[in-house]
Amino acid sequence: MRDLESRRNELRNCSDCEFVEPEEFLQRAVSREPLMRADDPTASLLGLIELATGRRFVIEAEKMASFSAMIG
Secondary structure (H helix, E strand, O other): OHHHHHHHHHHHOOOOEEEOOHHHHHHHHOOOOOEEEOOEHHHOEEEEEEOOOOOEEEEEHHHHHHHHHHHO
16 A cells, blocks of 8 residues: 555656546547556556657546446
């Protein structure tokens, strides 16, 4: 658990990484902008990298799972 939180905190302080809400993550995932998956299993994060800018968008896997369960 400590490694998970340490890694998440490291990414929260990274200038090219942004934690997003489930709605934004899904919107980006289905958009037409060129993206590549960039998950971080160590931190239990799902991620996307915007190829044009190198910007990374991540969400906690448990937050995405609970959102998915809510929308059925």
